[in-house]
Amino acid sequence: MENIKLGLKENWKQFSLLVLVNAFVGGMVGLERSILPEIAEKEFGIAATSAILSFIVVFGVVKAISNYYAGALANRFGRKNLLVLGWIFAIPIPFILIYAENWNWIIAANVLLGINQGLAWSSTVVMKIDLVGEKQRGFAMGLNEFAGYFAVAVVAFLTGWIASEYGVRPYPFYLGIGLMILGLLFSIFLINDTRHHVAKDEGSSDMLRLKNIFWDTTWKDKNLGSVSQAGLINNLNDGMAWGLFPILLSGKGFNLEQIGIVTALYPAVWGIGQLFTGRMADIFSKKDMLFIGMLLQAIVLVILVWAETMTHFVILSSLLGWGTAMVYPTFLATIADNTHPQDRAKSIGIFRLWRDLGYAIGAILTGLIADLVSIEAAIMLIGILTLISAGIIFLRMDYKDNKAVKLLKFKN
Numbered sequence: 001m002e003n004i005k006l007g008l009k010e011n012w013k014q015f016s017l018l019v020l021v022n023a024f025v026g027g028m029v030g031l032e033r034s035i036l037p038e039i040a041e042k043e044f045g046i047a048a049t050s051a052i053l054s055f056i057v058v059f060g061v062v063k064a065i066s067n068y069y070a071g072a073l074a075n076r077f078g079r080k081n082l083l084v085l086g087w088i089f090a091i092p093i094p095f096i097l098i099y100a101e102n103w104n105w106i107i108a109a110n111v112l113l114g115i116n117q118g119l120a121w122s123s124t125v126v127m128k129i130d131l132v133g134e135k136q137r138g139f140a141m142g143l144n145e146f147a148g149y150f151a152v153a154v155v156a157f158l159t160g161w162i163a164s165e166y167g168v169r170p171y172p173f174y175l176g177i178g179l180m181i182l183g184l185l186f187s188i189f190l191i192n193d194t195r196h197h198v199a200k201d202e203g204s205s206d207m208l209r210l211k212n213i214f215w216d217t218t219w220k221d222k223n224l225g226s227v228s229q230a231g232l233i234n235n236l237n238d239g240m241a242w243g244l245f246p247i248l249l250s251g252k253g254f255n256l257e258q259i260g261i262v263t264a265l266y267p268a269v270w271g272i273g274q275l276f277t278g279r280m281a282d283i284f285s286k287k288d289m290l291f292i293g294m295l296l297q298a299i300v301l302v303i304l305v306w307a308e309t310m311t312h313f314v315i316l317s318s319l320l321g322w323g324t325a326m327v328y329p330t331f332l333a334t335i336a337d338n339t340h341p342q343d344r345a346k347s348i349g350i351f352r353l354w355r356d357l358g359y360a361i362g363a364i365l366t367g368l369i370a371d372l373v374s375i376e377a378a379i380m381l382i383g384i385l386t387l388i389s390a391g392i393i394f395l396r397m398d399y400k401d402n403k404a405v406k407l408l409k410f411k412n
Contacts, residue, residue, distance in 0.1 A: 004200045006133030008140060011197075015131055015140070017190050019147045021083070022124040024183035026148030026271075028090060028116060030155025031097065031176045034263045035163045036106065037246045038256065042168070044103045049375070050367030053243040054103075059110040059117075060239060060359025066118020067356055071126070071349015075342070079127045080193040086119030087184040094176030098169060120183070121148060122352055126345045129336050130194035133201060135282070137336050141329035142278010149328075150271030153264045155179075160260020198341050207340040210347065217350040223338050224347065226397045227331050230294055231355030233389035234327055237297055239362030240382050241266060241320070248375050249313065262313045269321025270328070278329035286334045287399040288407035293326030294390035301383030305376045331355070334399070 008015060036055060040046040070082050089112050096109040125144055132140040159172035210216045219225035245266075249259045281289055300320045307313050332348065339347045366378035 004196045006131070006197060006200055008132045008136050011131040014192055014194075015128060015143075017186065018124050018128055018131075019143055021183055021186050021191065022121065022144055023147040023151040024179045024186070025086075025117065025120045025124065026151035027155040027179040028093065028113060028176060028183075030152040030267075031094070031159055031173060031179075032110075032113075033152060033156035033242065033267070034160035034246060034260045035168050035172060035256075037243070037250075038163070039106070039168050040103065046103060049244070049247060049370040050364070051103075052247070053239075053363040053367040055106050055110045056239050056243050056363035057360045058107050059114045060235070060356055060361075060363065062111050062114025063118045063359065064114075064353045064356040066115045067122050067352035068118075068349050070119050070122035071346045071352070074123070074126055074345035074349070075195075075198075078193045078195060079123045079130070079345075080187070080191055082119050083123035083127075083187045083191060084184070086116050086121075086123065087180070087187050089119070090116040090180045090183065094173045094180060097173045097176065118352075118356070120187075122349060125332060125352075126348060127191075127194045129332070129344065129348075130197040130201065134337075138281030138286075138329055138333040139279045141332040142274040142276070142281070145278070145328050145332075146271045146274040148271070149267045149274070153266075153268035153271055156267065157260050157264035160256055160264065164256040164260070198344075201341045207338070207343075209340045210343050213343055213346050214350055217335070217347045218354065221338065222396050222398050224335060224351070226393050227290070227334050228351050228354045230290060230327065230389050230393055231331050231351055232358040232361070233386055234294070234297070234324060234331075235355050235358030236362035236365070237301065237320075237358075237382055237386060238324070239359040240366040240378065242359075243363050244366055244370060244375055244378060245317075247370075248379075251375070252308065254310070258310060262310075262317050265314060266317040266321045266324075269318045270324045271321075273322050273325025274329050277325045278333075280326075281330040281333045283405055285399065285404040285406050285408075286330050286337070287393065287397045289330045290327050290334070290397070291390055291393045292407065293323045293330070294386055294393060296320075296323035296326070298383050298386035298390060301379055301386060304383075305380050 037052050040052045046052055093109050093112050096105055100106055128140045128144050162172045217224045218228055245263050246259050300316050304316050307316055335348050335351050336344055369378040
């Protein structure tokens, strides 16, 4: 135990490997990001928006539940074991997507993808927080989420380009076979468990244990509850963007390559931005970061209703990505700051449960409204809900960090 040290510099080798593994995890989501709606319409003849978005609903629900169990079981079974298990569930995914004969195969692939993402991504998050200790949590989460979402963007762009050149199947999904193999081998042979780092952090923590981790994280605790609701709304946005952006752009006459650019740009800015916003979360007030990020997302979504040209979508997708980048690493750093080390993995799992249920809620809600009214009405509703979420952060959070630099004048 005396040889265990906390900090990014002290654990840079394991930390770097975990960043790379999380890039492989994110790449598995990127496989589907730009071309599954096209496959639904062109190969399986599915026209209803709500039916097309069913793969996101399944993915969101399964990932959310897997997040919860990853957090609940992390201390008992070990972070590394859950990471490896997550990659084992990923093995069939690219092959199912290549050989799918109907839409039910796609749904099955997304069940496995949800388990893979919930177990593998949650494990890398918790392990990085374990390694770095208190001072650099925001930066650690920024690097983690950058790796994951930049990989989403790169793979989404590559699959869109490959699909436009060689067809939507099978070639785009060959990327997934490589990602799956690398992720599994790295996790088995190169990643070490971080349970001893948790014990080291526990000895220096002055946080009290939560009385009821589930309800405190969900809503009862002002800071944890504010983060959980904002996480849900944030991924409700992302579920909408994932499902509706390709359909919206296709309806406006954009080709597959243009759709690939726009759908990749949002997670690219989101991913790269977190290299900066993660570090910002260690310096500036986390409440300010969360409020500004959610407010920016709300404004962009409302304006998006009137977007028409490629330039409009490029600018708005970039701003939406930056708003998301401001909140994503800050969510996780705030949860870590407000929990005891022994509660942390479970609390992060509960937060990620609610956050990723946003995928399912967003896909169902926006799919129904898009079918019954219009895609623009669905986007407007999500914008209004995001504005309400920013208001909850503004009014409810009571985040006391006297060392933080304030971005806004309101009392934290």
